[in-house]
Amino acid sequence: MIPEHFESYISRALDRDLTLEEFTKFEQELIASPESRALYLEYVDLHTVLDLELNIPASKPGSSTKIVDMNRVLRSQRRKSVKIAAFAAAAICILSLIAMQFYMMDRSPEVVFQSSPGTVFTLTHSKKKSSTESKTMEPGSRLELSEGSVELTFASGVRSIVTAPADITLHTDDTLFIQQGAAWFEVPQKAIGFTVNTDEFHIVDLGTQFGVCVKPDEHDEVHVFKGKVKVHAQGVEKESAILVAGEARTCDLNGRLSVIPARSSAFVTNFLQLPPYLYWSFDESDGFEVKGSHPAAADILSTPSPTDSPPHLAEGKFGSALSLDGNQQSLVTDWAGIYGLDQQLSCALWLRIPEGLELTNYSGIVGWGIPGNSNAKWKVFVRHDSIEEAPTVSVAIGAEQGIHWYEGETRLDDNQWHHIAVVQDGKDTQTGVPEISVYIDGERETITHSSLSLEMERFNSLEEIIRHPATRPLAIGKGPVPQDVTFQGLIDELYIFDGTISQAEIRKLLTQTTTNKR
């Protein structure tokens, strides 16, 4: 084959434009001649760099653009330690941006965002000169969230919190397209005119706070909380309206607007930045399954017990809750727990205890470890010493020298929902007592500390603890001591954090969850 023809064939092969006959000839030439193969590979290099320089990836929803699947990556990493998994997730974030890594930034990004821990996202850019930063968006950038939430900050000062599942694309500096998701916006005066588009709405802000909700199989919704917003339906009728605070609209496929009640509860307005956590929502959709940003979340099994009379789900504080009858019902997991008084950990949950509770002694709410006099034991429980005394929340932890008890004073058996949070900050107080804080309904609880010096069985490593035959993994509704009575009442929105949470964060948990179910 003469060189000119062969080069033409290479060009056409790269365009998938050869007939069968031509392709066969092309193949034969490549097999026969090392020089032809070298020339072909030279053209391949050219094609590669041309593609990198000139290709503008399609950013239309549903396009074939595909990024490393963060879910797969995170799942594969959850068996590793927190540190490794966190790094690996960050590393894969880098990989998902690899296509952009050789480009330099021309200017400051239009949007920067931060994600809450456990957020799983993919970010793609449609412009060839996109940012190498992992958390910036420029016109054409598309952000897909499968878990968690992000806070977007626009150069114009607009702030938005978007919760998963979501799929958003920045169309221009001040126009965002929402394919899916619940997004709350706060628009300052200087950014009036900020625009949000969905398949069904064109929304122009007139200086305000508003939310947009786009769900598959449901009509899009606009809710205004402050100021004014102009909405235009995209359908044939193209109805439009100016909405003021407290108003909301949905629209049908024909472009007609319908009044709906404004619901601020559909949106997250406070951004939660929490340490890695395990989370049981106890919602119908999740059942007893654990979720969350902790690397162990994907592998933990939660098994209702006993099998012949297991706990069930009942109406909860948000969605449904775990209902326990106090008669040996509990949820038993295969997660070892967090050990060591120098470790930071927190636990938060809603609970509801019926009035006139029978004597329950020390019924466990959550707990794990080796029962008896061991330094490997941690539990939150309801202390109810006698029928005359009020049931209160208490914490017991095993230490080298004995057991530490922390007892609250708020009466809990009023058949009302109470939010309980326990924070262990991994340090000792000035008196050498492990620091434990308890919060009830967001307020710091006055607690009484007592300790019991005992000859303790000491365990120095997690491996040693896990191997011990008496070790009880995390249980919900009971503690690690088998003979302890089980909890009677409802438990909802249970979080166990691998770290401490602040009072401000605890208060945010009173009004929202990481999954935004309000």
Next chain:
Amino acid sequence: MPDDPRQTQEFVSLLTNHQEVIRAYIISQLPGCSEVHDILQEVNFLLWEKRLNFKLGTNFGAWACTVAYYKILDYRKKQKKDGILVFDSDLANLLSTESENKVPEALAAKRDALNFCLKKLSDKDRALLGARYDSAYSDMNQVSQKTGRSLASLRVSLSRLRAGLKDCINQRLGLEGRLV
């Protein structure tokens, strides 16, 4: 390779630096394939999964291309099933052997040179290349429609432009004495 953060970081750095090499390798095996980006991402994932098998200090590019080869085999089978023309395995092997020792620096140098050469093209020629490499128009019939040119004219123009750019890049790299 032990799975400690420092070495993981080094692995990520190698993987990042070799993206163009792996991409070129995929293209060489599957010329004209419109799913290169998808395959690259899958290969990245596979490499990440197999990272513990990689020995730091050895040839990352060769290792990555070997891993990619098996992923590409799957695609080749799929394409064949779909009636798409694919290289036979002997040729694929030959090309694989001859392209697995590419280094990232060579492609980076070519890319720099390309930027220089693209500036020398007329607006019309740049627009034509832009249309061809715009992923929204990956099919030649679409490019033909978009540019209003016949397929025959497109073929000739693209072949001429590529040949010219190849020569320009070689000349530029020769002038700079850089690695080709």
